[in-house]
Amino acid sequence: xxxxxxxxxxxxxxxxxxxxxxxxxxxxxxxxxxxxxxxxxxxxxxxxxxxxxxxxxxxxxxxxxxxxxxxxxxxxxxxxxxxxxxxxxxxxxxxxxxxxxxxxxxxxxxxxxxxxxxxxxxxxxxxxxxxxxxxxxxxxxxxxxxxxxxxxxxxxxxxxxxxxxxxxxxxxxxxxxxxxxxxxxxxxxxxxxxxxxxxxxxxxxx
Amino acid sequence: xxxxxxxxxxxxxxxxxxxxxxxxxxxxxxxxxxxxxxxxxxxxxxxxxxxxxxxxxxxxxxxxxxxxxxxxxxxxxxxxxxxxxxxxxxxxxxxxxxxxxxxxxxxxxxxxxxxxxxxxxxxxxxxxxxxxxxxxxxxxxxxxxxxxxxxxxxxxxxxxxxxxxxxxxxxxxxxxxxxxxxxxxxxxxxxxxxxxxxxxxxxxxx
Numbered sequence: 566x567x568x569x570x571x572x573x574x575x576x577x578x579x580x581x582x583x584x585x586x587x588x589x590x591x592x593x594x595x596x597x598x599x600x601x602x603x604x605x606x607x608x609x610x611x612x613x614x615x616x617x618x619x620x621x622x623x624x625x626x627x628x629x630x631x632x633x634x635x636x637x638x639x640x641x642x643x644x645x646x647x648x649x650x651x652x653x654x655x656x657x658x659x660x661x662x663x664x665x666x667x668x669x670x671x672x673x674x675x676x677x678x679x680x681x682x683x684x685x686x687x688x689x690x691x692x693x694x695x696x697x698x699x700x701x702x703x704x705x706x707x708x709x710x711x712x713x714x715x716x717x718x719x720x721x722x723x724x725x726x727x728x729x730x731x732x733x734x735x736x737x738x739x740x741x742x743x744x745x746x747x748x749x750x751x752x753x754x755x756x757x758x759x760x761x762x763x764x765x766x767x768x769x770x771x
Numbered sequence: 772x773x774x775x776x777x778x779x780x781x782x783x784x785x786x787x788x789x790x791x792x793x794x795x796x797x798x799x800x801x802x803x804x805x806x807x808x809x810x811x812x813x814x815x816x817x818x819x820x821x822x823x824x825x826x827x828x829x830x831x832x833x834x835x836x837x838x839x840x841x842x843x844x845x846x847x848x849x850x851x852x853x854x855x856x857x858x859x860x861x862x863x864x865x866x867x868x869x870x871x872x873x874x875x876x877x878x879x880x881x882x883x884x885x886x887x888x889x890x891x892x893x894x895x896x897x898x899x900x901x902x903x904x905x906x907x908x909x910x911x912x913x914x915x916x917x918x919x920x921x922x923x924x925x926x927x928x929x930x931x932x933x934x935x936x937x938x939x940x941x942x943x944x945x946x947x948x949x950x951x952x953x954x955x956x957x958x959x960x961x962x963x964x965x966x967x968x969x970x971x972x973x974x975x976x977x
Contacts, residue, residue, distance in 0.1 A: 661872060745960070749951075
C-alpha cells in the first residue's frame with residue numbers, strides 16, 4: 566500500500582516519516598520525500614504528485630485553506646481514493662475554529678469531492694500521539710474514525726492499528742460525526758495549557 | 772451549606788434529590804421541594820425562592836433560555852453567590868449548540884451577572900454520572916471546573932468530591948474554558964449513539 570501525505574507543514578512531515586519508518590521501500594514515501602526535497606518551492610506540484618502517488622491519502626494541509634489546497638490537486642487525481650482528513654479547521658492564536666456545530670471540515674471536503682472516500686480521524690490530539698499513541702498510558706486511550714464508506718473505514722482502522730499502533734478505535738458513523746471530533750479542539754487546547762503538556766489523550770470509560 | 776437548584780426539568784430534580792439524599796435536613800432541599808410541589812405552576816416564583824434560599828446555586832435551566840430564566844430572578848438575589856452552571860446551551864433534536872467557539876453560555880451568564888461567581892461544571896455528560904460518577908469505572912474519569920473566582924472553584928470542587936463523589940477534578944482556569952467543555956456535546960451525543968448508552972465519560976490519560 567502506498568501512502569501520500571498531502572501538506573506542507575510539520576504534520577505532513579511527521580505522518581510521512583511515520584509511514585516510512587519501518588520499511589521505507591514498501592510505502593513509497595522516500596521517493597516522494599526525495600522529490601519534495603528536490604522541489605521544495607513547487608508546493609502545488611508536490612500536492613498533485615503526492616495525490617497521484619498514494620493509494621491512501623492523508624490530508625495534512627493547513628486548516629484554513631484545506632478545501633482550496635485539495636482543489637488545486639483536482640478531483641481527477643483524488644476520486645476513488647481514501648482521504649484520511651486529520652486537519653483541524655482552525656486559524657489564529659489562540660486557534661479559533663472556522664467551521665462548527667452544523668458543519669465540519671470533514672463534511673466540506675466530502676461535499677466538494679463526492680467521489681473521494683473521506684475518513685476523518687486523528688485530529689484533536691498531539692501530533693506525536695497521532696503517530697505513536699503508546700507514548701501515553703501504553704496506548705490505553707481512544708482515536709475516532711468517521712466517514713460514509715464502510716470499507717474505507719475498515720482500511721483506515723487497519724492503518725491506525727498496524728502502522729500507528731492504536732489499540733482502541735471507535736467508529737462514530739458517517740462523516741457528520743466530524744463535527745464532534747473537530748469541536749473538541751478548544752477543550753484539548755485548554756487541557757494542554759492546564760496540564761502543561763500536549764502528551765495526553767481522551768479515554769472513553771464505561 | 773444550603774443548595775438551590777434552579778430549573779424546571781429532570782436535571783434540576785435529580786441534582787436536588789442528590790444534594791438532599793444523605794441528610795435532607797442539612798441541605799434545606801426538602802422544604803424547597805415541598806414548596807415546589809405545592810406551587811408547580813408558579814415557575815418564576817420557584818426560581819426566585821430557590822435563589823433566595825440557596826447559598827450555592829446550581830443552574831439547571833433549559834439551555835435555550837438560561838440567561839433569560841436567571842434574569843427573571845434578578846441580580847439582587849444572585850449577586851455574591853456561587854452559581855454552578857451545568858447547562859448545555861443547545862436546542863432541537865438532535866441538539867445543536869446555540870453559542871460556540873468564541874463565546875459560551877458560561878461566559879454569557881458571567882457577563883450578564885458580573886457579581887455572581889459563575890463556575891461551569893458537570894455539563895456534557897449523563898445526568899446520572901453527574902451525580903454519581905462512581906457508577907462508571909469506579910469514578911476513574913474526569914470532571915472539569917472553570918470560573919473567574921478561585922475561592923468559588925475551591926468550594927465547588929469540594930462539593931463535587933464530597934457530595935457527588937467525583938475523584939478527579941481538573942480546574943481549566945477562567946470562565947472562557949466553558950467554550951471547550953460546552954463544545955464537546957456533539958462528540959458526547961455521537962458516542963452515546965455509538966455505544967448505545969449514556970453511561971460513559973471521558974478520562975484524561977497522560
